[in-house]
Amino acid sequence: MTAAPRRPARPAGAHARGAPPPEGGFRCGLVAIVGRPNVGKSTLLNRLVGQKVSITSAKPQTTRHRLVGILTSAAAQIVFVDTPGFQTREGGALNRALNRTVRGALEGIDLALFVVEAGRFGAQDRAVLDLVPRSVPVVLVVNKSDTLREPARMLPFLERVAREHAFAEVVPLSARTGRQVGELVRVIAGYLPEQPPLYGADEITDRSERFLAAELLREKVFRSVGEEVPYGATVVIDRFEEDGRLRRIHASIVVEKPGQKAIVIGEGGEKLKAIASAARRDMEALFGGKVFLEVWVRVRKGWSGSAAELRRLGYEHG
Numbered sequence: 001m002t003a004a005p006r007r008p009a010r011p012a013g014a015h016a017r018g019a020p021p022p023e024g025g026f027r028c029g030l031v032a033i034v035g036r037p038n039v040g041k042s043t044l045l046n047r048l049v050g051q052k053v054s055i056t057s058a059k060p061q062t063t064r065h066r067l068v069g070i071l072t073s074a075a076a077q078i079v080f081v082d083t084p085g086f087q088t089r090e091g092g093a094l095n096r097a098l099n100r101t102v103r104g105a106l107e108g109i110d111l112a113l114f115v116v117e118a119g120r121f122g123a124q125d126r127a128v129l130d131l132v133p134r135s136v137p138v139v140l141v142v143n144k145s146d147t148l149r150e151p152a153r154m155l156p157f158l159e160r161v162a163r164e165h166a167f168a169e170v171v172p173l174s175a176r177t178g179r180q181v182g183e184l185v186r187v188i189a190g191y192l193p194e195q196p197p198l199y200g201a202d203e204i205t206d207r208s209e210r211f212l213a214a215e216l217l218r219e220k221v222f223r224s225v226g227e228e229v230p231y232g233a234t235v236v237i238d239r240f241e242e243d244g245r246l247r248r249i250h251a252s253i254v255v256e257k258p259g260q261k262a263i264v265i266g267e268g269g270e271k272l273k274a275i276a277s278a279a280r281r282d283m284e285a286l287f288g289g290k291v292f293l294e295v296w297v298r299v300r301k302g303w304s305g306s307a308a309e310l311r312r313l314g315y316e317h318g
């Protein structure tokens with residue numbers, strides 16, 4: 001397995017693995033980010049850790065795997081757990097696997113960030129709230145506050161949603177602009193137990209470069225093709241080699257139908273070329289080195305409807 005990318009070295013004096021805890025005791029805990037699809041959970045995770053470790057797109061169901069993003073300061077380490085958007089409508093094997101991933105990610109957490117969109121709250125949101133174990137404090141995070149045309153509408157909305165649950169805290173913010181995200185971090189610290197850090201101070205995620213490479217490529221597929229392809233697409237890494245600072249990566253975009261393959265490749269291969277170079281640029285930024293990326297498109301009929309195929313393609317709860 002390839003190693004996970006790390007944060008650039010901190011200045012001398014910063015908290016490091018094995019260093020004695022600062023006064024008052026070091027705090028560390030698991031904080032799950034949950035919500036219905038597309039509310040901005042992954043955008044928030046990236047904003048919180050200051051690096052793009054989780055992929056995002058305007059299409060729902062972008063996140064398919066549990067992934068952690070780590071934020072370490074001198075006093076605390078917050079381990080954020082990103083989760084897929086919870087599905088309430090009936091779906092196939094893939095949807096069921098994603099929902100199992102959400103439930104699994106809620107085990108053993110110290111705090112839940114329940115993310116909703118400013119001005120929108122419905123049955124789909126309520127269903128997610130019901131998944132959080134009773135003993136876990138829940139922070140209501142009202143995201144996309146930048147989209148609210150009349151700020152005066154925020155207060156009545158907060159009051160309405162606050163009736164749904166005894167929330168530990170309520171924080172309106174914008175993951176996109178970063179407004180009030182610092183406030184959320186301050187609020188979280190009080191809910192973490194005193195314990196030593198789970199990860200090294202320079203670690204930003206639990207996922208390997210190999211996993212992240214597949215995700216970045218999948219993100220470009222999600223972002224650059226129409227509605228019908230993304231749900232039928234997944235990515236596998238066929239080869240990942242490190243040669244000094246150069247990474248040679250061979251990847252396959254797996255789709256369900258020949259028609260989808262044609263869309264991903266595009267006329268004269270233009271679409272695939274654009275997808276691959278955008279993915280390569282993101283990989284180079286995250287891994288901090290040059291990447292040679294070769295991408296194929298393969299058809300595997302009905303992969304998303306088969307539990308066995310899902311497991312073979314790397315879905316933990318397939």
Ligand SMILES: Nc1nc2c(ncn2[C@@H]2O[C@H](COP(=O)(O)OP(=O)(O)OP(=O)(O)O)[C@@H](O)[C@H]2O)c(=O)[nH]1
Binds near residue numbers: 036058086147
């Ligand atoms: N205007 C605005 N858009 C946002 C904000 N946060 C996220 N978005 C957008 O909302 C869309 C969904 O963002 P994601 O972070 O992928 O949402 P998610 O909840 O992780 O979605 P799934 O993984 O599919 O459940 C993207 O187009 C984001 O750019 C925000 O604060 N303001």
Ligand SMILES: [Mg+2]
Binds near residue numbers: 041055056062084
């Ligand atoms: Mg997501």
